[in-house]
Amino acid sequence: MNPVAEVEGLRVEVDGSVLVDGVSLTARPGRVTALVGPSGSGKTTTGRALLGEFPPGARIEGRVRTPGPGAVGYVPQHPAAVLNPARRAGALLWDIAVGRGGTRRETREAVEHALRLAQLPSPDLVLRRYPHQLSGGQQQRVVIAQALLLGARVIVLDEPTTGQDPATRQGVVEALADVARQGIALVLLSHDLDAVRKLADETVVLRAGRAVERGPSPEALSARPGPALPPRRSTTTEPTGTRLTVRALTARHRTARGPVPVLHDLTLSVAPGECLAVTGRSGSGKTTLGRCLAGLHSAYDGAVLLEGAPLPRSLRTRTRAELAAVQYVFQDPRAAFDEHRPVLDQVARTAVRLRGTDRTTARRTAARTLEQLGLPTGLTLRRPTTLSGGELQRAALARTLLAEPAVLVCDEITSGLDPATRDTILTHLSGLRERTALSLVFITHDHDAATALADRTAVLDGGRVVTCG
Numbered sequence: 001m002n003p004v005a006e007v008e009g010l011r012v013e014v015d016g017s018v019l020v021d022g023v024s025l026t027a028r029p030g031r032v033t034a035l036v037g038p039s040g041s042g043k044t045t046t047g048r049a050l051l052g053e054f055p056p057g058a059r060i061e062g063r064v065r066t067p068g069p070g071a072v073g074y075v076p077q078h079p080a081a082v083l084n085p086a087r088r089a090g091a092l093l094w095d096i097a098v099g100r101g102g103t104r105r106e107t108r109e110a111v112e113h114a115l116r117l118a119q120l121p122s123p124d125l126v127l128r129r130y131p132h133q134l135s136g137g138q139q140q141r142v143v144i145a146q147a148l149l150l151g152a153r154v155i156v157l158d159e160p161t162t163g164q165d166p167a168t169r170q171g172v173v174e175a176l177a178d179v180a181r182q183g184i185a186l187v188l189l190s191h192d193l194d195a196v197r198k199l200a201d202e203t204v205v206l207r208a209g210r211a212v213e214r215g216p217s218p219e220a221l222s223a224r225p226g227p228a229l230p231p232r233r234s235t236t237t238e239p240t241g242t243r244l245t246v247r248a249l250t251a252r253h254r255t256a257r258g259p260v261p262v263l264h265d266l267t268l269s270v271a272p273g274e275c276l277a278v279t280g281r282s283g284s285g286k287t288t289l290g291r292c293l294a295g296l297h298s299a300y301d302g303a304v305l306l307e308g309a310p311l312p313r314s315l316r317t318r319t320r321a322e323l324a325a326v327q328y329v330f331q332d333p334r335a336a337f338d339e340h341r342p343v344l345d346q347v348a349r350t351a352v353r354l355r356g357t358d359r360t361t362a363r364r365t366a367a368r369t370l371e372q373l374g375l376p377t378g379l380t381l382r383r384p385t386t387l388s389g390g391e392l393q394r395a396a397l398a399r400t401l402l403a404e405p406a407v408l409v410c411d412e413i414t415s416g417l418d419p420a421t422r423d424t425i426l427t428h429l430s431g432l433r434e435r436t437a438l439s440l441v442f443i444t445h446d447h448d449a450a451t452a453l454a455d456r457t458a459v460l461d462g463g464r465v466v467t468c469g
Contacts (some may be wrong), residue, residue, distance in 0.1 A: 003028050003065075004185040005050055005072065005154045010062035012045050014055050014386045017379075019045045021209045022062075026202075027154050027185035032176070034188040034196045037206035038418040039390025043189040046206070047156040048074070050187065055385045066154065073147025077159040077389050077416050078332030079139040083131035089142045090127030096149040114145040117182065119175035133253045133260075137168045137282035141175065154185040159389070161195045162415040165281040165445045173198050191418050239271035239455060242308075243439045244293070244326075244407050249302035251288050251463075259299070262288045263463045266302070270407065273437035275429075277444060277454035284460040286443045287331070290409045293441060294328035306407070324354040327400035331412040333392035336399075337384040343395050344370070344380040351402040362402070369398045374424050390417045397425060401432070409441045414449045422446075426453055 005027040012020040020042040027033055027050070035043040048054070049064050050072050066072050076082060084092060093114065097107045115123045118141040126138050134142070140160060147155050160176065161169045173195050180186050180199075190196055196203060205213040249266040252259035263285045270276045278286050291297035293304055295315030304311045306325055312318045330336045337346055348366035351357040357365070367377050373394040384392055393413055400408060410429075414422045426449060432438045444450050450457060458468040 005066045005187075006064070007046060007049055008063045008065075010046060010049055010064065011060070012042075012049070012054060013059040014057055015382060017382070017386070018209055019055070019058075019386065020049075023204075023206065023209070023211050024062075025187070025204055025211075027187050028201075029153070029183045029185055030180050031201040032180055032186040032188055032199045034190060034200035034203045035206055036190060036193065036196055036203060039421045040208075040388040041206040042209040043206055044158055044388060045209075047158060047187055047189045050154060050156055056383070070150055071153045073144075073150060073152030073155040075140060075143045075147065075155060075157045075160060077162070078334065079143040080131050080332060081335055082143060083139060085131055088128060088130055089134065089138075093127070093142070093145055093149060096146055100149070100151075110149060111145075114148040117148055117175070117179055118142070118145040119171055119178065120145065128255065128257070129253070130255075133255070135283035135287075137164050137172065140172070144175070144179070148179070148184075152184065154187065155179065156187045156189070158189045159191065159416040160188070161190065161192045164415075165279075168282045169195070169445075191416060239274035241271050242269045243272045243274075243306070244270040244441070245303075245305040245308070246289075246293070247303045247305065249289070249292060249300055249304070251285070251292055251297060251300035253288075254299060261463065263292075263300070266463075266465055268458055268465065268468065270439045270441060272406075272439055273433050274456070275433065275440040275442055275454045277442045277450040277457040278460065279444060279447075279450060279457055280460035282445075285463040286460055287411055289460070290328060290411050290441060290443050293407070293409050294326055295323075296328065320354055324403040325406045326409065327403050327405040327407070328409045329393075329397050329400050329411060329413050331415065333389065333396040334384065336396050337392065339383060339385050341383065342381050343375075343384055343387065343392075344377065346384075347380070347395060347399040347402060350399050354403045366398065366402060369401055370395065373398055373428055374421065390421050393417065394421070394425060397428075404436075405438065407439045407441065409443070411443045412445065414444065414446045422449060429453065 003026045007025045010020050010023045023046050025033055035046060037043055050066055051074055054060055093111050097110045120126055120141040126134060131139055161172050176186060176199055188199060202216060204211050246266055246268040249263055251263040253262050280286055288297055292300050295318050298313035311322060315323060344366055348362040351362035351365055352359055370380050375391060375394055397413060442454055456469055459466050
Protein backbone atom coordinates (compact mmCIF):
# COMPACT_ATOMS: atom_id res chain seq x y z
CA MET A 1 0.00 0.00 0.00
CA ASN A 2 1.58 3.26 -1.14
CA PRO A 3 2.01 5.96 1.52
CA VAL A 4 -0.07 9.14 1.45
CA ALA A 5 2.45 11.13 3.47
CA GLU A 6 5.90 10.54 4.93
CA VAL A 7 8.29 12.11 7.43
CA GLU A 8 11.92 11.04 7.09
CA GLY A 9 14.74 11.89 9.50
CA LEU A 10 13.00 15.01 10.85
CA ARG A 11 15.06 17.22 13.14
CA VAL A 12 13.64 20.47 14.55
CA GLU A 13 15.77 22.83 16.67
CA VAL A 14 14.65 26.11 18.25
CA ASP A 15 17.01 28.46 20.14
CA GLY A 16 19.51 25.65 20.67
CA SER A 17 16.87 23.19 21.98
CA VAL A 18 16.16 20.08 19.93
CA LEU A 19 12.41 19.38 19.83
CA VAL A 20 12.55 16.43 17.40
CA ASP A 21 15.64 14.44 16.44
CA GLY A 22 15.62 12.01 13.50
CA VAL A 23 11.94 11.00 13.60
CA SER A 24 10.34 9.13 10.69
CA LEU A 25 6.77 7.98 10.10
CA THR A 26 4.54 6.84 7.24
CA ALA A 27 0.81 7.54 6.82
CA ARG A 28 -1.07 5.10 4.58
CA PRO A 29 -4.64 5.15 3.22
CA GLY A 30 -7.18 3.76 5.68
CA ARG A 31 -4.52 3.17 8.34
CA VAL A 32 -3.98 4.77 11.74
CA THR A 33 -0.43 5.68 12.81
CA ALA A 34 -0.16 6.65 16.49
CA LEU A 35 2.54 8.76 18.15
CA VAL A 36 2.75 8.26 21.91
CA GLY A 37 5.11 9.49 24.60
CA PRO A 38 5.30 11.87 27.57
CA SER A 39 4.57 15.59 27.38
CA GLY A 40 7.36 17.36 25.51
CA SER A 41 8.47 14.23 23.63
CA GLY A 42 7.87 15.80 20.21
CA LYS A 43 4.48 14.36 19.19
CA THR A 44 2.82 17.65 18.24
CA THR A 45 5.93 19.01 16.50
CA THR A 46 6.08 15.85 14.36
CA GLY A 47 2.37 15.87 13.61
CA ARG A 48 2.29 19.53 12.62
CA ALA A 49 5.28 18.97 10.33
CA LEU A 50 2.86 17.18 8.00
CA LEU A 51 1.06 20.52 7.64
CA GLY A 52 4.34 22.32 6.96
CA GLU A 53 4.01 24.19 10.27
CA PHE A 54 6.98 24.67 12.58
CA PRO A 55 7.74 26.93 15.58
CA PRO A 56 9.05 30.41 14.66
CA GLY A 57 12.81 30.45 14.14
CA ALA A 58 13.06 26.67 13.85
CA ARG A 59 16.00 25.03 12.09
CA ILE A 60 14.69 22.03 10.14
CA GLU A 61 16.41 19.00 8.67
CA GLY A 62 14.95 15.91 7.02
CA ARG A 63 12.13 15.49 4.53
CA VAL A 64 8.33 15.79 4.73
CA ARG A 65 6.26 14.58 1.77
CA THR A 66 2.49 15.16 1.47
CA PRO A 67 0.00 14.99 -1.44
CA GLY A 68 -0.16 18.78 -1.70
CA PRO A 69 -1.94 21.86 -0.30
CA GLY A 70 -5.16 21.10 1.60
CA ALA A 71 -4.55 17.35 1.59
CA VAL A 72 -3.61 17.26 5.30
CA GLY A 73 -6.24 18.19 7.89
CA TYR A 74 -5.52 18.96 11.54
CA VAL A 75 -7.71 18.53 14.61
CA PRO A 76 -5.98 20.22 17.57
CA GLN A 77 -6.28 19.10 21.17
CA HIS A 78 -8.42 22.19 21.82
CA PRO A 79 -10.49 22.56 18.64
CA ALA A 80 -12.04 25.92 19.58
CA ALA A 81 -8.70 27.44 18.54
CA VAL A 82 -9.44 26.76 14.85
CA LEU A 83 -13.18 27.59 14.84
CA ASN A 84 -14.36 31.10 14.00
CA PRO A 85 -16.02 32.30 17.24
CA ALA A 86 -18.30 34.68 15.31
CA ARG A 87 -19.82 32.01 13.02
CA ARG A 88 -22.25 29.25 13.91
CA ALA A 89 -20.99 25.71 13.36
CA GLY A 90 -23.44 25.11 10.51
CA ALA A 91 -22.36 28.26 8.68
CA LEU A 92 -18.71 27.24 8.94
CA LEU A 93 -19.38 23.86 7.33
CA TRP A 94 -21.74 25.27 4.70
CA ASP A 95 -19.14 27.85 3.57
CA ILE A 96 -16.54 25.13 3.06
CA ALA A 97 -18.95 22.94 1.10
CA VAL A 98 -20.04 25.87 -1.10
CA GLY A 99 -16.38 26.56 -1.91
CA ARG A 100 -16.13 23.11 -3.50
CA GLY A 101 -18.76 24.05 -6.10
CA GLY A 102 -21.87 22.13 -7.06
CA THR A 103 -25.60 22.62 -6.68
CA ARG A 104 -27.31 23.54 -3.42
CA ARG A 105 -28.49 19.95 -3.10
CA GLU A 106 -24.95 18.61 -3.60
CA THR A 107 -23.66 21.10 -1.02
CA ARG A 108 -26.24 19.95 1.52
CA GLU A 109 -25.45 16.30 0.83
CA ALA A 110 -21.72 16.95 1.27
CA VAL A 111 -22.31 18.57 4.68
CA GLU A 112 -24.63 15.75 5.76
CA HIS A 113 -22.08 13.12 4.66
CA ALA A 114 -19.28 14.81 6.63
CA LEU A 115 -21.52 15.03 9.70
CA ARG A 116 -22.37 11.33 9.45
CA LEU A 117 -18.70 10.38 9.22
CA ALA A 118 -17.85 12.61 12.20
CA GLN A 119 -20.78 11.06 14.12
CA LEU A 120 -21.89 14.44 15.42
CA PRO A 121 -24.70 13.92 17.94
CA SER A 122 -27.85 16.07 17.58
CA PRO A 123 -26.47 17.85 14.47
CA ASP A 124 -29.48 20.18 14.10
CA LEU A 125 -28.92 21.59 17.59
CA VAL A 126 -25.13 21.72 17.29
CA LEU A 127 -25.13 23.46 13.90
CA ARG A 128 -27.20 26.36 15.25
CA ARG A 129 -24.69 27.11 18.01
CA TYR A 130 -21.52 29.18 18.11
CA PRO A 131 -18.28 27.33 18.98
CA HIS A 132 -18.19 28.61 22.58
CA GLN A 133 -21.65 27.09 23.11
CA LEU A 134 -20.42 23.61 22.19
CA SER A 135 -18.70 21.08 24.42
CA GLY A 136 -15.13 20.10 23.62
CA GLY A 137 -16.31 16.83 22.09
CA GLN A 138 -18.82 18.63 19.85
CA GLN A 139 -16.21 21.19 18.74
CA GLN A 140 -13.85 18.37 17.86
CA ARG A 141 -16.34 16.61 15.63
CA VAL A 142 -17.17 19.85 13.83
CA VAL A 143 -13.43 20.25 13.05
CA ILE A 144 -13.26 16.64 11.81
CA ALA A 145 -16.22 17.37 9.54
CA GLN A 146 -14.41 20.51 8.28
CA ALA A 147 -11.32 18.48 7.39
CA LEU A 148 -13.41 15.93 5.51
CA LEU A 149 -15.24 18.67 3.58
CA LEU A 150 -11.90 20.19 2.59
CA GLY A 151 -10.95 16.89 0.98
CA ALA A 152 -8.22 15.88 3.42
CA ARG A 153 -6.50 12.60 2.59
CA VAL A 154 -4.55 12.66 5.86
CA ILE A 155 -5.90 13.94 9.20
CA VAL A 156 -3.59 14.65 12.15
CA LEU A 157 -5.47 14.36 15.45
CA ASP A 158 -3.91 15.79 18.61
CA GLU A 159 -5.32 14.10 21.73
CA PRO A 160 -8.81 13.58 20.24
CA THR A 161 -10.16 11.46 23.13
CA THR A 162 -8.79 13.28 26.16
CA GLY A 163 -10.97 15.41 28.44
CA GLN A 164 -14.11 13.43 27.54
CA ASP A 165 -16.51 11.18 29.38
CA PRO A 166 -16.29 7.43 28.63
CA ALA A 167 -19.35 7.36 26.35
CA THR A 168 -18.11 10.32 24.29
CA ARG A 169 -14.61 8.86 24.15
CA GLN A 170 -15.96 5.59 22.77
CA GLY A 171 -18.00 7.53 20.22
CA VAL A 172 -14.88 9.37 19.05
CA VAL A 173 -13.01 6.08 18.66
CA GLU A 174 -15.87 4.70 16.57
CA ALA A 175 -16.04 7.88 14.47
CA LEU A 176 -12.31 7.78 13.76
CA ALA A 177 -12.50 4.11 12.81
CA ASP A 178 -15.28 5.00 10.36
CA VAL A 179 -13.18 7.82 8.87
CA ALA A 180 -10.24 5.44 8.38
CA ARG A 181 -12.54 2.94 6.66
CA GLN A 182 -13.24 5.63 4.05
CA GLY A 183 -9.57 5.41 3.03
CA ILE A 184 -8.39 8.45 5.00
CA ALA A 185 -4.95 8.16 6.64
CA LEU A 186 -5.01 9.13 10.32
CA VAL A 187 -2.04 10.25 12.43
CA LEU A 188 -3.06 10.01 16.08
CA LEU A 189 -1.11 11.90 18.78
CA SER A 190 -2.26 10.61 22.14
CA HIS A 191 -1.68 9.75 25.78
CA ASP A 192 -4.86 7.65 25.73
CA LEU A 193 -3.35 4.20 25.42
CA ASP A 194 -6.75 2.48 25.39
CA ALA A 195 -7.74 4.48 22.29
CA VAL A 196 -4.35 3.75 20.69
CA ARG A 197 -4.79 0.01 21.22
CA LYS A 198 -8.24 0.10 19.62
CA LEU A 199 -7.31 2.26 16.63
CA ALA A 200 -3.64 2.11 15.72
CA ASP A 201 -2.19 -0.08 12.99
CA GLU A 202 1.31 1.19 13.83
CA THR A 203 2.56 2.95 16.94
CA VAL A 204 5.69 5.09 17.25
CA VAL A 205 6.91 5.76 20.80
CA LEU A 206 8.73 9.10 21.25
CA ARG A 207 10.92 10.15 24.14
CA ALA A 208 12.92 13.40 24.32
CA GLY A 209 12.31 14.00 20.62
CA ARG A 210 13.49 10.57 19.41
CA ALA A 211 11.61 7.52 18.20
CA VAL A 212 12.63 4.84 20.70
CA GLU A 213 10.24 2.10 19.60
CA ARG A 214 7.78 1.32 16.82
CA GLY A 215 5.53 -1.51 15.77
CA PRO A 216 1.95 -2.74 15.79
CA SER A 217 1.99 -3.40 19.55
CA PRO A 218 4.98 -1.83 21.28
CA GLU A 219 6.01 -2.99 24.72
CA ALA A 220 5.29 0.51 26.03
CA LEU A 221 1.57 -0.12 25.50
CA SER A 222 1.42 -3.47 27.22
CA ALA A 223 -0.04 -1.99 30.41
CA ARG A 224 -1.68 1.27 31.19
CA PRO A 225 -0.21 2.99 34.27
CA GLY A 226 -2.68 3.24 37.12
CA PRO A 227 -3.13 6.20 39.44
CA ALA A 228 0.01 6.81 41.48
CA LEU A 229 -1.63 8.97 44.15
CA PRO A 230 -3.50 7.71 47.21
CA PRO A 231 -6.56 9.63 48.40
CA ARG A 232 -5.35 13.09 49.37
CA ARG A 233 -6.29 13.55 52.99
CA SER A 234 -3.87 11.94 55.43
CA THR A 235 -5.77 13.00 58.56
CA THR A 236 -9.28 12.44 59.86
CA THR A 237 -10.01 16.18 59.89
CA GLU A 238 -12.64 17.08 57.32
CA PRO A 239 -13.07 20.51 55.70
CA THR A 240 -15.38 22.76 57.69
CA GLY A 241 -17.16 26.04 57.03
CA THR A 242 -18.01 27.47 53.63
CA ARG A 243 -15.74 29.48 51.38
CA LEU A 244 -17.57 29.42 48.04
CA THR A 245 -21.32 29.10 47.60
CA VAL A 246 -23.36 28.67 44.43
CA ARG A 247 -26.99 29.51 45.10
CA ALA A 248 -29.88 28.74 42.70
CA LEU A 249 -27.67 29.27 39.65
CA THR A 250 -29.45 29.17 36.29
CA ALA A 251 -27.14 30.01 33.36
CA ARG A 252 -28.01 30.65 29.73
CA HIS A 253 -26.31 30.80 26.35
CA ARG A 254 -27.48 33.52 23.99
CA THR A 255 -28.54 32.35 20.53
CA ALA A 256 -30.30 33.91 17.54
CA ARG A 257 -33.49 32.21 18.73
CA GLY A 258 -33.17 33.61 22.24
CA PRO A 259 -31.56 32.45 25.50
CA VAL A 260 -31.01 28.69 25.89
CA PRO A 261 -30.72 27.38 29.49
CA VAL A 262 -27.52 25.46 30.18
CA LEU A 263 -27.56 25.16 33.99
CA HIS A 264 -30.72 24.79 36.03
CA ASP A 265 -31.06 25.94 39.67
CA LEU A 266 -27.64 24.68 40.86
CA THR A 267 -26.77 24.95 44.54
CA LEU A 268 -23.29 23.89 45.70
CA SER A 269 -20.69 24.85 48.30
CA VAL A 270 -16.96 24.36 48.83
CA ALA A 271 -15.19 24.59 52.19
CA PRO A 272 -11.69 25.95 52.87
CA GLY A 273 -9.17 23.29 51.88
CA GLU A 274 -11.82 21.14 50.21
CA CYS A 275 -11.78 19.74 46.68
CA LEU A 276 -15.11 19.42 44.93
CA ALA A 277 -14.84 17.39 41.73
CA VAL A 278 -17.41 18.23 39.04
CA THR A 279 -18.03 15.43 36.57
CA GLY A 280 -20.60 14.53 33.91
CA ARG A 281 -20.78 13.77 30.24
CA SER A 282 -19.68 16.27 27.59
CA GLY A 283 -22.20 19.09 27.24
CA SER A 284 -23.63 18.68 30.76
CA GLY A 285 -22.65 22.23 31.79
CA LYS A 286 -19.43 21.66 33.73
CA THR A 287 -17.35 24.31 31.96
CA THR A 288 -20.21 26.83 32.06
CA LEU A 289 -20.37 26.38 35.84
CA GLY A 290 -16.64 26.98 36.16
CA ARG A 291 -16.82 30.07 33.97
CA CYS A 292 -19.67 31.48 36.08
CA LEU A 293 -17.54 31.07 39.21
CA ALA A 294 -14.62 32.89 37.58
CA GLY A 295 -16.68 35.76 36.15
CA LEU A 296 -16.21 34.57 32.56
CA HIS A 297 -19.91 33.86 31.94
CA SER A 298 -22.28 36.53 33.27
CA ALA A 299 -25.59 35.41 31.72
CA TYR A 300 -27.08 33.76 34.80
CA ASP A 301 -29.59 34.18 37.61
CA GLY A 302 -28.81 33.25 41.18
CA ALA A 303 -25.64 34.09 43.07
CA VAL A 304 -21.99 33.12 43.55
CA LEU A 305 -20.72 34.05 47.01
CA LEU A 306 -17.17 34.18 48.37
CA GLU A 307 -16.98 34.05 52.15
CA GLY A 308 -20.68 34.94 52.19
CA ALA A 309 -20.30 38.06 50.00
CA PRO A 310 -21.77 38.08 46.46
CA LEU A 311 -19.21 38.16 43.65
CA PRO A 312 -19.92 40.40 40.63
CA ARG A 313 -21.07 38.32 37.69
CA SER A 314 -18.41 39.68 35.29
CA LEU A 315 -14.68 39.71 35.92
CA ARG A 316 -14.68 43.21 34.40
CA THR A 317 -16.45 44.51 37.49
CA ARG A 318 -14.56 42.46 40.07
CA THR A 319 -11.95 44.16 42.21
CA ARG A 320 -8.30 43.18 42.04
CA ALA A 321 -8.72 41.28 45.32
CA GLU A 322 -11.76 39.41 43.96
CA LEU A 323 -9.91 38.54 40.75
CA ALA A 324 -6.99 37.17 42.75
CA ALA A 325 -9.27 35.22 45.09
CA VAL A 326 -10.98 33.13 42.39
CA GLN A 327 -8.67 31.92 39.63
CA TYR A 328 -9.48 29.73 36.61
CA VAL A 329 -7.17 27.31 34.78
CA PHE A 330 -8.36 26.89 31.21
CA GLN A 331 -8.60 23.53 29.48
CA ASP A 332 -6.86 25.09 26.45
CA PRO A 333 -3.59 26.58 27.75
CA ARG A 334 -2.40 27.81 24.33
CA ALA A 335 -5.32 30.21 24.10
CA ALA A 336 -4.32 31.70 27.44
CA PHE A 337 -0.77 32.74 26.45
CA ASP A 338 0.65 35.47 24.24
CA GLU A 339 2.73 33.56 21.70
CA HIS A 340 5.32 36.36 21.42
CA ARG A 341 6.40 36.72 25.09
CA PRO A 342 8.47 34.30 27.20
CA VAL A 343 6.39 32.02 29.41
CA LEU A 344 8.24 33.05 32.58
CA ASP A 345 7.37 36.73 32.09
CA GLN A 346 3.70 35.94 31.52
CA VAL A 347 3.52 33.80 34.65
CA ALA A 348 5.27 36.46 36.73
CA ARG A 349 2.92 39.16 35.45
CA THR A 350 0.07 37.71 37.55
CA ALA A 351 1.85 38.52 40.81
CA VAL A 352 2.69 42.03 39.58
CA ARG A 353 -0.84 42.81 38.39
CA LEU A 354 -2.96 41.19 41.10
CA ARG A 355 -0.73 41.28 44.17
CA GLY A 356 1.39 44.35 43.57
CA THR A 357 4.65 42.37 43.71
CA ASP A 358 7.76 43.98 42.24
CA ARG A 359 8.96 42.49 38.96
CA THR A 360 12.17 40.93 40.31
CA THR A 361 10.41 39.16 43.17
CA ALA A 362 7.61 38.06 40.86
CA ARG A 363 10.04 36.48 38.38
CA ARG A 364 11.84 34.68 41.20
CA THR A 365 8.56 33.35 42.63
CA ALA A 366 7.37 32.36 39.15
CA ALA A 367 10.60 30.46 38.43
CA ARG A 368 10.34 28.60 41.74
CA THR A 369 6.69 27.64 41.18
CA LEU A 370 7.40 26.49 37.64
CA GLU A 371 10.35 24.40 38.84
CA GLN A 372 8.08 22.72 41.42
CA LEU A 373 5.80 21.74 38.56
CA GLY A 374 8.68 20.25 36.58
CA LEU A 375 9.44 23.19 34.25
CA PRO A 376 13.08 24.37 34.45
CA THR A 377 13.88 28.05 33.90
CA GLY A 378 15.70 27.33 30.64
CA LEU A 379 12.43 25.99 29.23
CA THR A 380 10.20 28.81 30.51
CA LEU A 381 12.43 31.52 29.06
CA ARG A 382 11.16 30.32 25.67
CA ARG A 383 8.00 31.41 23.89
CA PRO A 384 4.78 29.36 24.33
CA THR A 385 4.88 28.06 20.75
CA THR A 386 7.95 25.96 21.56
CA LEU A 387 6.37 24.22 24.58
CA SER A 388 4.19 21.13 24.47
CA GLY A 389 0.56 21.18 25.55
CA GLY A 390 1.43 19.44 28.81
CA GLU A 391 4.20 21.92 29.56
CA LEU A 392 1.90 24.85 28.85
CA GLN A 393 -0.80 23.34 31.06
CA ARG A 394 1.65 23.35 33.99
CA ALA A 395 2.66 26.93 33.17
CA ALA A 396 -1.01 27.97 33.12
CA LEU A 397 -1.47 26.43 36.56
CA ALA A 398 1.65 28.20 37.87
CA ARG A 399 0.34 31.53 36.61
CA THR A 400 -2.90 31.22 38.57
CA LEU A 401 -1.05 30.13 41.71
CA LEU A 402 0.97 33.35 41.71
CA ALA A 403 -2.29 35.17 42.46
CA GLU A 404 -2.40 33.20 45.76
CA PRO A 405 -6.07 32.36 45.22
CA ALA A 406 -8.54 31.23 47.85
CA VAL A 407 -10.46 29.25 45.21
CA LEU A 408 -8.97 27.58 42.15
CA VAL A 409 -11.25 26.37 39.35
CA CYS A 410 -9.47 23.72 37.25
CA ASP A 411 -11.13 22.83 33.92
CA GLU A 412 -9.84 19.46 32.66
CA ILE A 413 -6.25 20.35 33.52
CA THR A 414 -5.09 16.71 33.55
CA SER A 415 -6.57 15.81 30.16
CA GLY A 416 -3.94 15.16 27.52
CA LEU A 417 -1.18 14.59 30.10
CA ASP A 418 0.94 11.51 30.56
CA PRO A 419 0.50 9.79 33.96
CA ALA A 420 3.76 11.12 35.43
CA THR A 421 2.95 14.74 34.56
CA ARG A 422 -0.62 14.33 35.79
CA ASP A 423 0.63 13.02 39.13
CA THR A 424 3.11 15.91 39.48
CA ILE A 425 0.23 18.37 39.16
CA LEU A 426 -2.05 16.47 41.53
CA THR A 427 0.69 16.11 44.14
CA HIS A 428 1.37 19.86 43.99
CA LEU A 429 -2.31 20.74 44.36
CA SER A 430 -2.67 18.29 47.23
CA GLY A 431 0.25 19.91 49.03
CA LEU A 432 -1.18 23.41 48.54
CA ARG A 433 -4.47 22.35 50.08
CA GLU A 434 -2.69 21.06 53.15
CA ARG A 435 -0.49 24.14 53.52
CA THR A 436 -2.79 26.98 52.49
CA ALA A 437 -6.37 25.63 52.74
CA LEU A 438 -6.81 26.28 49.02
CA SER A 439 -10.33 25.38 47.84
CA LEU A 440 -10.55 23.49 44.55
CA VAL A 441 -13.34 23.09 42.02
CA PHE A 442 -11.95 20.28 39.89
CA ILE A 443 -13.84 19.84 36.59
CA THR A 444 -12.81 16.53 35.09
CA HIS A 445 -13.58 13.31 33.23
CA ASP A 446 -10.45 11.76 34.77
CA HIS A 447 -11.87 9.31 37.31
CA ASP A 448 -8.42 8.45 38.71
CA ALA A 449 -7.59 12.12 39.29
CA ALA A 450 -10.95 12.80 40.94
CA THR A 451 -10.53 9.78 43.22
CA ALA A 452 -7.03 10.88 44.22
CA LEU A 453 -7.87 14.52 44.92
CA ALA A 454 -11.54 15.12 45.68
CA ASP A 455 -13.39 15.09 49.00
CA ARG A 456 -16.78 15.17 47.26
CA THR A 457 -18.02 14.79 43.69
CA ALA A 458 -20.92 16.62 42.03
CA VAL A 459 -22.26 14.86 38.94
CA LEU A 460 -24.00 17.05 36.36
CA ASP A 461 -26.44 15.82 33.74
CA GLY A 462 -28.45 18.11 31.51
CA GLY A 463 -27.34 21.14 33.48
CA ARG A 464 -28.54 19.78 36.83
CA VAL A 465 -26.77 18.24 39.82
CA VAL A 466 -27.93 14.63 39.93
CA THR A 467 -25.68 13.51 42.79
CA CYS A 468 -23.27 15.27 45.15
CA GLY A 469 -21.33 13.51 47.85
